[in-house]
Amino acid sequence: MSNNVYWIIELAIKDDELDNFRSLMREMVDATQTNEPGTLNYEWTISEDSKKCHIYERYADSSAALTHMSTFGAKYAERFMAAVDQTRFVVYGNPNNEVKAVLAGLGAVFMSPFGGFAR
Secondary structure (H helix, E strand, C coil): CCCCEEEEEEEEECCCCHHHHHHHHHHHHHHHHHHCCCEEEEEEEECCCCCEEEEEEEECCHHHHHHHHHHHHHHHHHHHHHHEEEEEEEEEECCCHHHHHHHHCCCCEEECCCCCCCC
């Protein structure tokens, strides 16, 4: 198994917040791609009716996840939470205790490796 830490966040976009959320998404994606080399995947998807968003994030390790969470908290969290309601947050991989503590405060559910492989 790898040291990757990854999660899927499911969000409900608040009424009249789609344009704000779209703009914030672009800003966050650009900044993450430019400044966080430990972020391996950062993929946002939206439902056909533009009311739900899923974000898939995968980090090389717990340190990279903590870097992202720190940046998110300092720069984006307030605007992000003004635009959406979190409906589900599932974390996979082997996050360290520090990552678990931060994400537990956000209502995350943790899934431990059970079997399988990655190529």
